[in-house]
Each structure stands twice: as structure tokens, then as C-alpha cells.
Amino acid sequence: MAHLKADPQYLFDFFxxxxxxxxLMEVDTQGYKYTDVTxxxxxxASLPEDWKxxxxxxxxxxxxxxxxxxxxDEAASSGEPVFYSDQMxxxxxxxxxxxxxxxxxxxxxxxxxxxxxxTNDLSDSTSSKLLASIENIxxxxxxxxxxQVKAELLPKMEHSAFSILYLNIDRFKLINEWLGIEATNxxxxxxxxxxxxxxxxxxxxxxxxxxEFIVTVADHSEDQTIHLAEKILSSLSQFTxxxxxxxxxxxxxIGICMSPGHPNSMITNAxxxxxxxxREGRNSIRLFKTENQxxxxxxxxxxxxxxxKALDQDELTVYxxxxxxxxxxxxxxxALVRWFSPVLGTVPPLKFIPVAENTTLIQDVTRAVxxxxxxxxxxxxxxxxxxxxxxxxxxxxxxxxxxxxxxxQVVRESGITPSNIEVEITENMLMKDPIKGVEIINHLxxxxxxxxxxxxxxxxxxxxxxxxxSLDGIKIDRSFISQIDQHHNEKDISIxxxxxxxxxKLDLYVTAEGVETKEQFDIxxxxxxxxxxxxxxxxxxxxxxxxxxxxxxxxxxxxxxxxYQEAAVTQERTGEERRLKEIExxxxxDTPVEERFDRITRTIKGAFHVPICFISxxxxxxxxxxxxxxxxxxxxxxxxxxxxxxxxxxxIREQKALIIENIAEHPxxxxxxxxxxxxxxxxxxxxxxxxxxxxxxxxxxxxxxxTFTEHQFETILDxxxxxxxxxxxxxxxx
Numbered sequence: 001m002a003h004l005k006a007d008p009q010y011l012f013d014f015f016x017x018x019x020x021x022x023x024l025m026e027v028d029t030q031g032y033k034y035t036d037v038t039x040x041x042x043x044x045a046s047l048p049e050d051w052k053x054x055x056x057x058x059x060x061x062x063x064x065x066x067x068x069x070x071x072x073d074e075a076a077s078s079g080e081p082v083f084y085s086d087q088m089x090x091x092x093x094x095x096x097x098x099x100x101x102x103x104x105x106x107x108x109x110x111x112x113x114x115x116x117x118x119t120n121d122l123s124d125s126t127s128s129k130l131l132a133s134i135e136n137i138x139x140x141x142x143x144x145x146x147x148q149v150k151a152e153l154l155p156k157m158e159h160s161a162f163s164i165l166y167l168n169i170d171r172f173k174l175i176n177e178w179l180g181i182e183a184t185n186x187x188x189x190x191x192x193x194x195x196x197x198x199x200x201x202x203x204x205x206x207x208x209x210x211x212e213f214i215v216t217v218a219d220h221s222e223d224q225t226i227h228l229a230e231k232i233l234s235s236l237s238q239f240t241x242x243x244x245x246x247x248x249x250x251x252x253x254i255g256i257c258m259s260p261g262h263p264n265s266m267i268t269n270a271x272x273x274x275x276x277x278x279r280e281g282r283n284s285i286r287l288f289k290t291e292n293q294x295x296x297x298x299x300x301x302x303x304x305x306x307x308x309k310a311l312d313q314d315e316l317t318v319y320x321x322x323x324x325x326x327x328x329x330x331x332x333x334x335a336l337v338r339w340f341s342p343v344l345g346t347v348p349p350l351k352f353i354p355v356a357e358n359t360t361l362i363q364d365v366t367r368a369v370x371x372x373x374x375x376x377x378x379x380x381x382x383x384x385x386x387x388x389x390x391x392x393x394x395x396x397x398x399x400x401x402x403x404x405x406x407x408x409q410v411v412r413e414s415g416i417t418p419s420n421i422e423v424e425i426t427e428n429m430l431m432k433d434p435i436k437g438v439e440i441i442n443h444l445x446x447x448x449x450x451x452x453x454x455x456x457x458x459x460x461x462x463x464x465x466x467x468x469x470s471l472d473g474i475k476i477d478r479s480f481i482s483q484i485d486q487h488h489n490e491k492d493i494s495i496x497x498x499x500x501x502x503x504x505k506l507d508l509y510v511t512a513e514g515v516e517t518k519e520q521f522d523i524x525x526x527x528x529x530x531x532x533x534x535x536x537x538x539x540x541x542x543x544x545x546x547x548x549x550x551x552x553x554x555x556x557x558x559x560x561x562x563x564y565q566e567a568a569v570t571q572e573r574t575g576e577e578r579r580l581k582e583i584e585x586x587x588x589x590d591t592p593v594e595e596r597f598d599r600i601t602r603t604i605k606g607a608f609h610v611p612i613c614f615i616s617x618x619x620x621x622x623x624x625x626x627x628x629x630x631x632x633x634x635x636x637x638x639x640x641x642x643x644x645x646x647x648x649x650x651x652i653r654e655q656k657a658l659i660i661e662n663i664a665e666h667p668x669x670x671x672x673x674x675x676x677x678x679x680x681x682x683x684x685x686x687x688x689x690x691x692x693x694x695x696x697x698x699x700x701x702x703x704x705x706x707t708f709t710e711h712q713f714e715t716i717l718d719x720x721x722x723x724x725x726x727x728x729x730x731x732x733x734x
Contacts, residue, residue: 008105008114012036015118021045023117025072031055032072032115041119075102076112138207140185141192146214149206150263153216157263160202163225164263165215166255166270167195167232170282172211175241175250187239187250194235198228214267222258222287229254229285237283248491253277257288281479303355306343311364315341318372319540320389322550323511323533326525331550333389334424334533335373336540337365357396363406366397370407373421374414376543383546388450390422398429400440408447418448422472426454430469441469452509457499467506474503478514478534485519497527497725504528505718526728528721579652580620582693586731589617589624596726597627604719605629608712610700612680615688615723617696618643618652626696647674648697651685655694658685659713662705682706684713686720690727698723 012024021041026033034051042051048059056072057065075082082102105114138145144152153162169175169191176184188207195213196205204216217228237249255274257266269288277286310316317340320333339347356362373391377384397403411418423444430437430453441451453466456474466474476499483492496512503510512524515534524532583589597615605613612630616623624640625631635641643649650671651658660666660683663675675681682702687694698720 008116009036011103011105011116015116019118019120021117021119023119025056025115025117027072027076027112027115031057032069032076034059035114044119071100071102072115075104075115079104079106079110079112141189141207143192143196143213144204144206146206146208146267149204149214149216150267152204153263156202156218160218161258161260162216162218162266163220164257164266164270165217165225165229165232166208166257166267166274167213167215168253168274168278169211169236170251170253170278176210179241187241190239191236191250194238195232198231198235200228214270225256225258226285226287229256233283233285248495251282253280253282254285255288256285259288300355300358303344303347303352304359304361306341307339307352307356307361307365310339310341311361311368314368315339316365316368316372317542318369318376319542320376320546321533321540322538322546323531324537325531327530330386332387332422332531333384333546334540335369335389335391337369338540353394357394362394362396363402366394366406367410370410371414374411374416377416377420378414380543383543383550384420388420388422390424390450390452392424392454393429395426395429398425398436398440400436400443403440403444408444419450422450422452424452424454424475427456430466434468438469441471445470452511457495466508471508473509473511473530474499475511475513475533476500476529481512481514481520481524481534482516484523485517493523493527493729496524497722500528501718501722504721523729523732526732527725576620579693579695582691583617583619583695586617586690586695586727588626588727588730589619591626593627594730596730597723598629600719600723600726601627601629604698604700604716607715607719608700610682610702612699612701614699615696616648616699617688618646618648623648623696645677647671647683648685648699651687651697652694655687657687657713657717658683659708660684661708664705679703682708684708684716686716688720688724688727690724690731695727 008024008026012022015022016038020038021044022038023034023041023045024036026035033053033055034047035053037045037047037051041047048054051059056069059065060068071082071084081104084100100117100119103116103118104112105116107113156162175187179187192205192207192213195215199205199215200217200220202218204214206214208214215228215232217225220228233252233254236252239250241248241250253274255270255272255277257270257273259266259269261269273286273288277284280286317338319336319338321336323332323334324330325332337349337353339349339352341347353362353365356365370391373389377389391407393403393407397406407423411421444451450472451470452473452475453471454475455477457477457480476496480492480496480499484496486492500510509530510528511531511533512520512529513533515521515524515532515536517536520534521532521536601613601615605611610630612628614628614631615626616628617626618624621643622640623643623646625635628636628639643652647658647660660671663671663681663683666672674683680701681704683699684701685697685699688696688698698716700716
């Protein structure tokens with residue numbers, strides 16, 4: 001846009017004939033000075049009588065002046081017009097707003113010397129048009145709003161057949177947290193621009209909400225529309241965000257409606273199809289089918305009627321799926337409702353639970369399930385005595401009165417101790433009303449129940465946000481687990497690793513559900529997961545079949561223990577030989593430098609503000625560095641030193657961490673020699689453990705003495721677990 005160049009007073013007089021509120025502001029090093037102002041502007045801006053020659057910051061309080069000055073700053077620095085709306089500063093104001101434009105006036109050298117401010121009170125009829133335009137445009141992306149899309153689409157539908165595509169960005173809350181609001185906004189602008197470039201003529205692209213966009217295309221066949229949706233999803237993957245240093249592509253889901261109708265109904269149907277697509281997983285596309293929708297409504301009505309009968313005739317039963325605590329080898333259970341209808345056959349919970357939640361039937365279903373679980377616990381003490389049994393709480397019951405009446409009261413009447421029951425709730429239940437969530441969780445905890453988040457990661461809330469709730473644990477959703485055993489699937493493993501690490505920081509117990517293979521089991525246990533649930537051990541089973549399954553659990557546990565006992569008896573190796581054998585198994589010695597380990601040392605060096613950090617493997621003769629920062633150049637090049645000349649040798653021999661805050665003043669003369677040899681005064685070395693063997697060290701050192709607190713010690717221990725996980729993953733070639 002061309003810069004405004006003219007006599008400032010002339011421009012002020014010119015705009016006075018067009019606008020009631022005009023401000024002429026001189027720009028100098030002190031700020032923005034009122035030079036001339038219309039009488040209406042003086043009144044509505046609540047300017048004092050002596051306004052002339054005074055600055056904005058002199059007239060208004062900080063809370064009023066700061067946002068106003070920021071708008072002027074933008075106009076002065078960019079040299080471009082700035083448009084904004086804000087609450088007016090008049091004393092009688094009751095949430096009245098004004099729309100303003102700031103027009104920079106440049107001199108012959110291109111310097112902004114004055115700014116003309118033009119303001120309209122949005123209560124007048126002229127400005128109401130401006131307000132309407134604000135409602136119709138998404139000012140972040142410049143795209144039309146949902147209201148505007150509908151308005152533009154309606155007349156066009158008289159001449160052409162239109163398809164609606166409803167796009168939702170996956171894991172948007174997670175992206176927003178990792179990137180931050182500003183970077184996420186930039187990402188949304190780029191997504192909007194790139195998507196627009198893919199669309200054919202006469203299309204409309206609009207933004208509905210934070211992570212949702214709408215596309216309309218004319219005269220497209222079903223195949224053409226699906227192909228366009230595939231192109232849009234493919235283009236999204238060009239944008240990435242980082243988790244733990246791993247680049248992850250942006251993904252989305254699209255719902256499509258091609259059935260003719262009013263824009264409102266078509267958009268609603270496309271949204272319903274999008275929700276179905278999200279249930280199928282990332283990068284899914286779902287087409288809305290009218291006939292299917294009508295049949296679904298009929299099926300749900302029949303199911304509701306049969307569910308009434310099922311509750312009356314006691315057709316619902318409870319199956320149990322065992323969960324193995326890999327730390328203690330104790331078995332716990334999840335209670336899962338099952339319905340075997342004489343009319344409908346076996347009805348999956350995913351079918352009848354949503355029907356029940358749309359009515360008060362969910363209250364009766366919950367009471368029936370809780371009652372059956374309590375009865376089973378009472379009458380089968382050999383299975384449930386030392387176990388915790390989890391029960392899912394429906395979002396439809398997430399009210400204090402409903403929980404008391406249909407959950408807590410049933411447990412109380414049964415005489416079962418609440419500590420034997422774990423309540424599973426979803427992220428969405430907490431995020432919809434966090435204050436109520438805190439109240440309900442605290443109430444359950446006070447009564448003695450455990451409370452965990454089920455399907456964690458589906459709604460992509462923040463683990464740090466969960467710090468607000470007194471939770472006991474989380475269950476990582478099966479969608480994160482299903483692909484971690486696939487070859488080279490480092491991204492999903494990194495996400496799971498990240499979740500487990502943060503959960504441990506918040507002292508949350510971690511369960512992985514949907515574990516189906518030994519490879520998944522091995523990876524999860526190496527990452528520090530506490531509890532495993534899935535078909536790898538057992539599918540959900542009726543009570544009478546659980547006993548034989550538990551024998552399978554204990555057979556596994558006994559075989560594992562027997563293996564280690566036999567290994568200790570039959571293998572006549574010294575402790576050092578077993579340690580060296582484990583290093584050999586890892587195949588890590590003399591391997592190239594890798595970013596996955598360098599990333600850790602950089603992170604730790606920055607966290608402790610030390611000049612030197614390294615990860616080392618120690619064999620029988622040498623200390624070999626897998627990653628090192630700050631060591632002398634010869635060592636950086638050879639990546640090894642003789643073991644006998646290192647403090648890390650003490651860590652291996654003594655089998656424990658070694659912290660020396662001032663090496664020069666250490667009572668052991670042998671240790672003081674290291675100060676003479678290297679000049680180092682501070683040392684913190686943490687053992688790295690693999691399969692019970694001490695294979696190396698994680699160390700930070702400094703040339704100055706340091707005080708090392710208990711908190712710092714716990715922090716570096718946490719980092720050592722990260723290193724150990726990476727080493728195990730490396731050995732599995734993941």
C-alpha cells in the first residue's frame with residue numbers, strides 16, 4: 001500500500017468532514033502527542049481540557065494506555081495502516097466498543113512523523129456494518145467465517161451441486177502447547193494458504209474454529225471430492241512440529257457431505273462424518289451417507305427398547321481383563337460390561353453405551369455394573385483380595401449427585417472397601433469443566449477410590465495441566481501403542497516415551513492398554529511403563545475363566561524368575577564378566593555419534609549450566625564416550641580414555657553414584673590427583689544400568705566447586721533413566 005504523504009493538518013481537516021472522531025498525533029521519541037482532535041473525539045475518548053500537546057501515557061492509566069500505544073507502535077514501525085476494535089475510554093461506557101484505523105503520515109525521507117486516528121462508535125448505524133464485516137471474517141487467516149460461508153453458499157446452490165468438506169486438525173491442543181500460541185497461529189495461516197491453493201475455481205474455504213476449516217466445491221463427483229480430501233491431508237503432512245527433538249507431521253481428518261440440502265444440514269452432516277473419521281484414526285476420510293444415517297436412527301431406537309428389557313431381565317454381565325504390574329508382578333483388573341441379547345445377539349459396548357448415554361439408561365447400566373463388580377469381589381476373594389479393579393465412569397454421570405447416587409452408594413451398600421476400586425475417567429470430562437473435575441476427583445479420593453485418566457492422549461490435553469488434579473495415574477491410549485513395534489517407528493516411541501517421562505515427573509502411575517505383541521511389551525517395559533494391559537496376556541473374560549488366565553500370568557512370572565535364578569546358578573561368571581557380557585549384548589561400543597544421544601547431553605548441560613557433560617560406556621580397560629560435550633579436543637577426537645585414570649571407574653567399582661562438590665579438598669588423595677591432572681573441581685557421576693548390570697555413567701563436571709542439592713541429584717537420576725531407555729531402544733535397533 002502506498003504511504004500517506006501530505007500536510008498533516010490538511011489531512012486532519014479532510015477526514016473531519018467524513019468522521020466524527022479524528023485524532024492527529026505527532027510521533028516523537030517520547031511517544032504519541034495529541035496535536036489536534038475533533039470535539040466528538042474529546043468527549044468520547046474522555047480527554048481532559050488540557051489535552052493539547054500531551055502524550056497518551058500522560059493522560060491515561062497504564063492499563064488503558066498500554067494497549068493503545070501498542071497499536072500506534074505497530075503503525076509507526078510498519079508504516080502501514082492498522083485496524084482494530086476496542087472498548088471506548090469514555091467514563092459512561094458500559095461495554096461499548098469502537099472500531100479504529102491508524103493511518104501513518106510519512107515525510108519526504110519515509111519517516112513516520114504523524115499518525116491520523118479515525119474512530120467510529122460501533123453503536124451507530126454506519127459502524128454496525130463494520131461490526132458485521134468483523135463477524136464474517138476470521139482475522140487470523142483472512143478466511144470467511146462459518147456465517148459468511150453459509151451466506152455465500154446459499155445462492156450458489158441454486159445453480160450447482162456442492163460438496164462440503166469438514167477438516168479437523170489432529171492433536172491441535174498438543175501442537176498449541178509444544179509450539180506456543182504465536183507459532184501455532186503462523187502454522188494455521190500457512191495451512192489456510194496452502195489449502196486454498198489446492199482448491200478449484202468457485203470453491204469456498206472458511207475457518208470454523210481453532211482447529212477446524214470448511215471447504216465447499218461445486219460439481220464434483222464422489223471420487224473427485226475424495227481425491228481432493230486426500231490432497232488436502234497430504235499437504236498437511238508438509239508441516240511438522242517437534243516432540244523431544246523428533247519431527248512429527250501435522251495430520252487431520254475430513255468428513256464429507258454430498259447429499260443435497262440446506263447449507264446448515266450439509267455442514268452438520270459433514271461434521272458428523274468428520275467425527276466418525278476421527279474414530280478411525282489420523283488422516284482418515286469419511287463420507288456421510290443419508291441412508292446409513294436413517295438406518296442408524298432406527299437401529300438406535302430398537303436398541304434403546306431392548307436395553308430397557310436387558311436391564312429388567314439381567315442380561316448385562318461383566319468381563320474382566322487382567323493388567324500386569326511389571327514392577328511387582330501383581331495382577332489387577334479392568335471391569336468391562338457385556339450384553340448378550342436374545343434379540344440382537346452380542347451387542348458391543350461401543351454400540352449400546354452411546355445409546356444409554358443419550359437417555360437416563362446410563363444410570364441403570366452403571367448401577368448394574370458396579371453392583372456386579374462388588375459382588376464378584378466379595379465372593380471371589382482369592383482373585384480380588386490384593387487386586388484393584390477399575391470401572392469406567394460415563395461422561396453422562398460426571399456430576400457429584402449422579403456419582404453419589406449411582407456409583408458411590410452402590411459400593412457403600414456392598415461393603416467393599418473403596419481402595420479396591422479404581423475409577424477411570426476421560427480427559428474430555430475434566431477439560432469441559434476443570435473446577436467441577438477437581439471437586440469430583442477430590443471427593444472420590446477422600447473416600448478412598450483411585451482415580452486415573454483413561455485413553456490419555458486422545459484429546460491431547462497437557463500433562464502439566466493435569467497437575468491441577470489429584471490423580472493416581474494415566475492409561476496411554478491404544479492408538480499410541482499399536483504401531484510402536486513397527487520397524488523404524490521412532491516417532492510413536494518418542495511420543496510414548498515423552499508421556500511416560502512427564503507422568504513420572506508428576507508421580508503418576510502409567511498403564512499401557514492395547515498391548516498385543518511381545519515386542520510392544522518389551523519396548524514399554526524398557527521405557528518405564530508400570531502396568532501392561534492387552535491381548536498379549538489376555539482378552540476380557542468372564543469371571544469363571546479368569547482363574548485359568550491368572551495361572552498363565554503366574555506361569556509367565558515364575559518362568560521369568562526361574563530364568564534369572566538359573567542364570568545366576570549355571571553361569572559361573574564373576575559380576576564383572578556378566579557386566580561385560582551385557583555391554584557386548586548392546587552392540588553400542590565404537591558406534592558412530594548419534595543425535596538421539598547428543599540431544600540428551602545438550603539438554604542436561606543446559607539444565608545444570610555446566611561446561612562438560614557426557615554419556616560413557618566402560619568396559620574392562622577403557623571409558624568410551626557415546627556422547628560428550630566440553631571434553632578436551634584429543635578426547636573428543638578419540639572418544640576414549642583409559643579406565644584407570646577416570647573418576648567413573650570409582651562409580652563402576654563401588655556400584656553407586658559419586659558426587660564430589662570440591663575435588664581439590666576431597667580427603668582421598670587418589671581422588672585429589674584428578675584435580676591436579678585435569679583441573680576439574682566438581683564431579684557428578686550416575687551409574688547407567690541395563691538388565692541389572694552397570695554398563696557406564698552419565699556425568700556432569702565443572703572447573704569450579706559446586707553445591708549439589710538433593711533436588712539436583714533427583715533430576716540427574718531422572719535424566720539417567722532417559723539415557724537407559726535410549727540405550728535399550730538402540731539395542732533393539734528402534
